[in-house]
Amino acid sequence: MPVLKNISALYTCPPDGGQHDVGEIRNAAMVWADGQIIWSGPEPDLPKIYKGYLTYDARGRMVIPGLIDCHTHLAFGGWRADEFEMRSLGRSYLDIAKAGGGILSSVDATRQAAPEKLLEKCRVLISHIVKLGVTTIEAKTGYGLDLDTELSVLRVYRQLNNIGLIEIIPTYLGAHTIPPEYSKDRRKYMRTIINTVLPMVNIEGSARFIDVFVEDSAFTADEARRILMAGMEFGLRAKVHADQLSACGGAELAAEVGAVSADHLERVTDQGIQRLSKTGVVAVSLPLASFYLKQPPLPARKLIDSKVPVAVATDFNPGSAPSWHLPLAMTMACTMQSMSPAEVLKGATAYAARAISVDDTLGSLQPGMQADFAIIDAPDVNHWLYHFRPNACVATYKKGRALHDVSETEAVYPWY
Amino acid sequence: MPVLKNISALYTCPPDGGQHDVGEIRNAAMVWADGQIIWSGPEPDLPKIYKGYLTYDARGRMVIPGLIDCHTHLAFGGWRADEFEMRSLGRSYLDIAKAGGGILSSVDATRQAAPEKLLEKCRVLISHIVKLGVTTIEAKTGYGLDLDTELSVLRVYRQLNNIGLIEIIPTYLGAHTIPPEYSKDRRKYMRTIINTVLPMVNIEGSARFIDVFVEDSAFTADEARRILMAGMEFGLRAKVHADQLSACGGAELAAEVGAVSADHLERVTDQGIQRLSKTGVVAVSLPLASFYLKQPPLPARKLIDSKVPVAVATDFNPGSAPSWHLPLAMTMACTMQSMSPAEVLKGATAYAARAISVDDTLGSLQPGMQADFAIIDAPDVNHWLYHFRPNACVATYKKGRALHDVSETEAVYPWY
Numbered sequence: 001m002p003v004l005k006n007i008s009a010l011y012t013c014p015p016d017g018g019q020h021d022v023g024e025i026r027n028a029a030m031v032w033a034d035g036q037i038i039w040s041g042p043e044p045d046l047p048k049i050y051k052g053y054l055t056y057d058a059r060g061r062m063v064i065p066g067l068i069d070c071h072t073h074l075a076f077g078g079w080r081a082d083e084f085e086m087r088s089l090g091r092s093y094l095d096i097a098k099a100g101g102g103i104l105s106s107v108d109a110t111r112q113a114a115p116e117k118l119l120e121k122c123r124v125l126i127s128h129i130v131k132l133g134v135t136t137i138e139a140k141t142g143y144g145l146d147l148d149t150e151l152s153v154l155r156v157y158r159q160l161n162n163i164g165l166i167e168i169i170p171t172y173l174g175a176h177t178i179p180p181e182y183s184k185d186r187r188k189y190m191r192t193i194i195n196t197v198l199p200m201v202n203i204e205g206s207a208r209f210i211d212v213f214v215e216d217s218a219f220t221a222d223e224a225r226r227i228l229m230a231g232m233e234f235g236l237r238a239k240v241h242a243d244q245l246s247a248c249g250g251a252e253l254a255a256e257v258g259a260v261s262a263d264h265l266e267r268v269t270d271q272g273i274q275r276l277s278k279t280g281v282v283a284v285s286l287p288l289a290s291f292y293l294k295q296p297p298l299p300a301r302k303l304i305d306s307k308v309p310v311a312v313a314t315d316f317n318p319g320s321a322p323s324w325h326l327p328l329a330m331t332m333a334c335t336m337q338s339m340s341p342a343e344v345l346k347g348a349t350a351y352a353a354r355a356i357s358v359d360d361t362l363g364s365l366q367p368g369m370q371a372d373f374a375i376i377d378a379p380d381v382n383h384w385l386y387h388f389r390p391n392a393c394v395a396t397y398k399k400g401r402a403l404h405d406v407s408e409t410e411a412v413y414p415w416y
Numbered sequence: 417m418p419v420l421k422n423i424s425a426l427y428t429c430p431p432d433g434g435q436h437d438v439g440e441i442r443n444a445a446m447v448w449a450d451g452q453i454i455w456s457g458p459e460p461d462l463p464k465i466y467k468g469y470l471t472y473d474a475r476g477r478m479v480i481p482g483l484i485d486c487h488t489h490l491a492f493g494g495w496r497a498d499e500f501e502m503r504s505l506g507r508s509y510l511d512i513a514k515a516g517g518g519i520l521s522s523v524d525a526t527r528q529a530a531p532e533k534l535l536e537k538c539r540v541l542i543s544h545i546v547k548l549g550v551t552t553i554e555a556k557t558g559y560g561l562d563l564d565t566e567l568s569v570l571r572v573y574r575q576l577n578n579i580g581l582i583e584i585i586p587t588y589l590g591a592h593t594i595p596p597e598y599s600k601d602r603r604k605y606m607r608t609i610i611n612t613v614l615p616m617v618n619i620e621g622s623a624r625f626i627d628v629f630v631e632d633s634a635f636t637a638d639e640a641r642r643i644l645m646a647g648m649e650f651g652l653r654a655k656v657h658a659d660q661l662s663a664c665g666g667a668e669l670a671a672e673v674g675a676v677s678a679d680h681l682e683r684v685t686d687q688g689i690q691r692l693s694k695t696g697v698v699a700v701s702l703p704l705a706s707f708y709l710k711q712p713p714l715p716a717r718k719l720i721d722s723k724v725p726v727a728v729a730t731d732f733n734p735g736s737a738p739s740w741h742l743p744l745a746m747t748m749a750c751t752m753q754s755m756s757p758a759e760v761l762k763g764a765t766a767y768a769a770r771a772i773s774v775d776d777t778l779g780s781l782q783p784g785m786q787a788d789f790a791i792i793d794a795p796d797v798n799h800w801l802y803h804f805r806p807n808a809c810v811a812t813y814k815k816g817r818a819l820h821d822v823s824e825t826e827a828v829y830p831w832y
Contacts, residue, residue, distance in 0.1 A: 079831065084802035085757055088750040113832075121830040128805070292751055323804040328744070334504040335708055341501055386500035388739040390548070390806035414537040415495065416529075 001033040002400070003050050005043055007058040009380045012040055012365040013065050013349040019304045022342045022349075022381065023366075030063065032371035035399035040365050058375055059412050062384065064345060065365050066135025066372030066398065068352035069326050071263050071284050071313035074125065074139035074168075075118050075153045078109030080318045084292075103143075103177050106318050110143035115152045119159055126166050129324050130403045133374030133393035136167040138313075138356045140211055142176030147197050150174055154206035165403055169356045171209040171239060172201050175219050175227050190223060194230040202234040209260070209356070210234075213241040214250035221249040228257050237357060243268045244289070255279040261311070261355040265298040266290060273299070277306040282355040285347070286315035287332035293320050300337035310339070311355045312347035327392070331385050341385040371400035377413045417449040418816070419466050421459055423474040425796045428456055428781040429481050429765040435720050438758045438797065439782075446479065448787035451815035456781050474791055475828055478800065480761060481781050482551025482788030482814065484768035485742050487679050487700050487729035490541065490555035490584075491534050491569045493525030496734045500708075519559075519593050522734050526559035531568045535575055542582050545740050547820045549790030549809035552583040554729075554772045556627055558592030563613050566590055570622035581819055585772045587625040587655060588617050591635050591643045606639060610646040618650040625676070625772070629657040630666040637665040644673050653773060659684045660705070671695040677727070677771040681714040682706060689715070693722040698771040701763070702731035703748035709736050716753035726755070727771045728763035743808070747801050757801040787816035793829045 010030060012023030029043040031050050039050065083101040096102055110118070129137070139157050144150040150172065157170040174193045182189035201207050210231025212224040218241075219227070228238040237260045242250025244264035251272030254262035262268075262276060263284035276283060283303050290297040303310050312333045315321035323329075326348060333344045353363025361370045375395040378384035384392055392413070395405040426444035430437060445459040447466050455466065499517040512518055526534070545553065555573050560566040566588065573586040590609045598605035617623050626647030628640040634657075635643070644654040653676050658666025660680035667688030670678035678684075678692060679700035692699060699719050706713040719726050728749045731737035739745075742764060749760045769779025777786045791811040794800035800808055808829075811821040 077832075079799060079803065081796070081798040081802040084750065085798045088754055088756050090754055117832060121832065124827065124830045132806070294751060322802050325804055325806060328804065334500065335710060338504055338506055340504050380497070382497040382501045383495060386497040386738055387495065388741055388744065389544070390741060411540065414540045416493075416533065416537065 001031060001038065001050070001053045003029060003031050003046070003053050003055045004058055004063065005029045005055055006060055007043070007063045008060045009062045010040060010365065011062070011064045011345055011381060013346055013363060014366060015350050015354070015359045015364050019310060019343045019346055020340065022345050024342070028063070030365065032400045035371050037365050037367050037369050037371050039367055059407065060379070061394065061407070061412065062376045062378055062380055063365070064133065064374050064376060065349040065363050066374055066396065067133045067326050067348050068356070068363055069134055069137040069313050069316070069324070070261070070311050070352040070355040071286060071315050072137050072139050072324065073142060073317035074137065075122050075156050076106050076110050076143045076318050077113035077118065078106060078318065079322070080105065083319065084322070103319060104180060106143045107145055107179060110153070111146065111149050115156060118153065119156045122156060122160055123163065125324060126160065130166055130396050131393060132325065132327055132391055133376065133396050134166065134326055135372040135396060135398045136169065136358065136362055138169040138171055140171040140173040142173030145174060145176065145179040147200060150197055151200060151204060151206070154201065154204065158206055166398070169209070169358065170207045171211050172198070172207040172231065172236065173211040173213070175212040175224065177213065177218050190227060193227055198230055198234055207236055209239050210236040211239040211241060214248050214253060215241070215245055216248060217245070221253045224253055225257065228259070232257070239263060243272060247272065251276050254281050260357055264289070266295055268298060270302070273302055273306050273308060276303070276308045282309045282311050282351055284311045284313050284355050285333060285337055286313055286321060286329070287336050288321040288323055288329045289315045290336060291332055292322065297336045300333070300339050304339070304343065309351040309354060310343070310347050311351040312344055313352060327385070328388065331388050334385055341381040344385060345381050371397060373397050375407050377410070379415050383415065417447060417454065417466065417469045419445060419447050419462070419469050419471045420474055420479065421445045421471055422476055423459070423479045424476045425478045426456060426781065427478070427480045427761060427797060429762055429779060430782060431766050431770070431775045431780050435726060435759045435762055436756065438761050440758070444479070446781065448816045451787050453781050453783050453785050453787050455783055475823065476795070477810065477823070477828065478792045478794055478796055479781070480549065480790050480792060481765040481779050482790055482812065483549045483742050483764050484772070484779055485550055485553040485729050485732070485740070486677070486727050486768040486771040487702060487731050488553050488555050488740065489558060489731070489733035490553065491526070491538050491572050492522050492559045492734050493527070493529035493534065494522060494734065495738070496521065499735065500738070519735060520596060522559045523561055523595060526569070527562065527565050531572060534569065535572045538572060538576055539579065541740060542576065546582055546812050547809060548741065548743055548807055549792065549812050550582065550742055551788040551790070551812060551814045552585065552774065552778055554585040554587055556587040556589040558589030561590060561592065561595040563616060566613055567616060567620060567622070570617065570620065574622055582814070585625070585774065586623045587627050588623040588647070588652065589627040589629070591628040591640065593629065593634050606643060609643055614646055614650055623652055625655050626652040627655040627657060630664050630669060631657070631661055632664060637669045640669055641673065644675070648673070655679060659688060663688065667692050670697050676773055680705070681719070682711055684714060686718070689718055689722050689724060692719070692724045698725045698727050698767055700727045700729050700771050701749060701753060702729055702737060702745070703752050704737040704739055704745045705731045706752060707748055708738065713752045716749070716755050720755070720759065725767040725770060726759070726763050727767040728760055729768065743801070744804065747804050750801055757797040760801060761797050787813060789813050791823050793826070795831050799831065
């Protein structure tokens with residue numbers, strides 16, 4: 001039953017409360033046992049019963065729930081660095097596709113990648129991601145599209161869960177784009193998803209969510225509805241890539257089908273926001289995608305003012321958001337999306353947990369929650385997200401056990 | 417005479433050539449001795465004479481000149497995290513100043529800081545900065561403003577040079593803002609700079625540049641001219657904070673006085689660009705300041721098209737650019753400023769060296785240059801700046817000696 005003391009600020013991030021409610025406790029302590037939080041509160045209130053137990057010293061640093069990246073496309077073959085250069089010089093998406101780039105080039109590379117190589121690549125990425133304080137990530141398919149590769153990617157995610165460093169919440173995104181072999185018959189591809197791939201995903205029990213990219217260049221709202229309903233019949237919960245490049249009714253669809261989240265929303269309409277606010281759908285903001293694509297971000301303040309919970313995630317993928325640096329996305333959410341550091345912290349913990357339906361155990365440090373937490377070398381959340389550094393996280397704990405811990409050896413940052 | 421082999425791409429970054437000319441050599445090798453580059457070129461061309469020498473293996477990674485951060489405000493007391501929260505929620509600069517924030521709060525904190533604490537703070541920051549591959553930084557005064565504190569900060573910079581981890585190029589920026597004790601007599605403050613502080617800076621020989629913040633809220637172009645001319649009479653070269661928040665003639669003044677650089681330039685006019693292009697002034701772009709302040713960036717493409725060399729730096733300071741992460745600034749220069757990764761690399765090496773008049777020895781890996789270099793765990797510059805990670809640098813060498821080196825112990829990144 002370890003005790004962590006001398007915490008400058010502990011953020012319990014209660015699952016309820018508003019966007020700003022991060023349950024800040026200054027000069028705090030925390031106790032955990034058997035992978036669960038037992039007690040958290042002001043250090044002077046620490047019950048005497050815990051005083052004889054193994055005690056760690058946070059050395060005046062802050063503690064947060066383990067970060068949750070609730071929107072990633074983790075497994076893919078290859079990278080698309082040359083597209084980045086083309087985009088930086090103003091080449092259009094069409095130019096890039098003509099030059100053999102774009103999402104289909106990642107589909108091609110993913111199909112060609114051996115599953116063992118994909119697994120090893122993801123394993124190494126996760127070993128880096130964990131050091132940022134991230135303890136759970138959602139991970140989508142969608143770069144295979146065909147039956148074999150989609151199932152193979154889901155098996156990679158299952159095996160990563162078995163390795164156990166980080167928790168992976170898998171999402172089936174067969175409806176990411178129309179694969180080239182179906183380019184002349186999109187209805188046939190939809191039938192393949194519904195009649196062939198989904199039943200196999202169900203048999204393997206390898207996905208928790210079904211996601212669709214609703215966009216002019218991908219799937220219409222009507223097509224998306226059919227696919228989401230089919231997935232929901234197999235017990236998957238719905239997520240929607242909504243209103244990223246144009247207002248296509250993605251937010252409205254998410255509300256209609258009772259999706260757990262509507263992601264992107266850069267172009268969401270006021271009507272879409274109203275629909276979301278009535279149904280409890282989480283809005284997942286992806287500032288790195290806005291940054292890399294030079295797009296305006298989603299209207300976070302309007303969403304928050306309408307009581308829509310706003311999560312913050314990376315959208316990590318090889319094209320439009322090639323970074324898994326969640327704390328960078330969080331700092332960007334402050335500047336680009338006009339959210340306060342506390343609001344952003346809530347969005348990458350409790351609300352991120354809600355966006356992937358794990359908020360009963362994850363995303364908060366209240367007693368009874370899983371002991372996933374990170375020690376951040378900053379006095380409070382404002383200092384942390386204001387002063388961007390390569391990595392301010394000095395320890396990451398999953399179920400009460402250290403995945404990464406340099407908190408005793410690394411000097412406290414000069415916050416004076 | 418060590419030899420470094422198996423370099424995927426070596427960027428020699430010649431001092432001349434255009435913005436895009438980074439002297440890329442694929443499958444390269446490099447030789448150095450006594451702190452200088454002796455040979456660099458394709459590995460198959462490595463002269464036989466070097467084959468018996470101590471050989472390091474770059475393991476297929478890329479090598480660049482040590483990065484140069486040519487615009488920082490390194491030494492300051494305190495931090496201003498709560499202002500960041502206020503700005504994220506839309507509070508204005510005036511609101512923040514009324515709440516006791518802004519630049520004058522840093523002046524206050526810097527005056528109150530013991531020089532030993534400032535030195536220790538800078539020393540720790542530098543120990544982190546070096547790990548990013550940065551080997552030289554320019555550092556300004558300007559948070560002391562009074563004689564004692566300005567000289568004290570310059571002595572801190574001198575002592576940091578004596579410690580020798582990184583090279584510090586010191587700039588006197590007494591004309592950063594009008595200090596509160598002179599708020600009713602700005603002419604008196606200018607006389608203090610010219611007649612009191614500058615002669616002492618000269619006696620101590622502790623600055624190489626003089627800089628002025630030309631802005632409605634700081635100094636007019638006429639005032640700046642007087643201060644710069646006075647500094648130049650003491651042998652300092654001129655730099656100008658120009659056209660950041662409004663077009664105040666800063667670029668034109670930089671051209672007129674033969675400044676080595678004009679920094680910021682977010683609001684530079686076409687006429688200002690023309691003046692710069694005729695005089696060889698380096699334009700120093702500061703994308704982190706644009707990012708943190710939600711301002712449009714400088715017109716980098718117009719500057720490049722007009723043959724103005726564009727450097728890239730952090731502007732690290734506690735208010736408008738609270739990050740010393742130069743590679744993040746570089747990725748931002750690609751997205752926000754529409755510069756290619758190669759153009760940005762040139763801007764943070766050879767052109768950054770030119771912006772602080774050290775391009776005779778630094779910023780390039782051609783034979784005869786100082787052996788300051790970094791090993792970056794990426795196959796080429798496009799991959800590096802595209803895929804933002806906490807830190808892709810695995811080794812930093814200054815004058816041929818390792819300041820930081822995990823290149824042998826850290827696994828090569830999964831670039832497949």
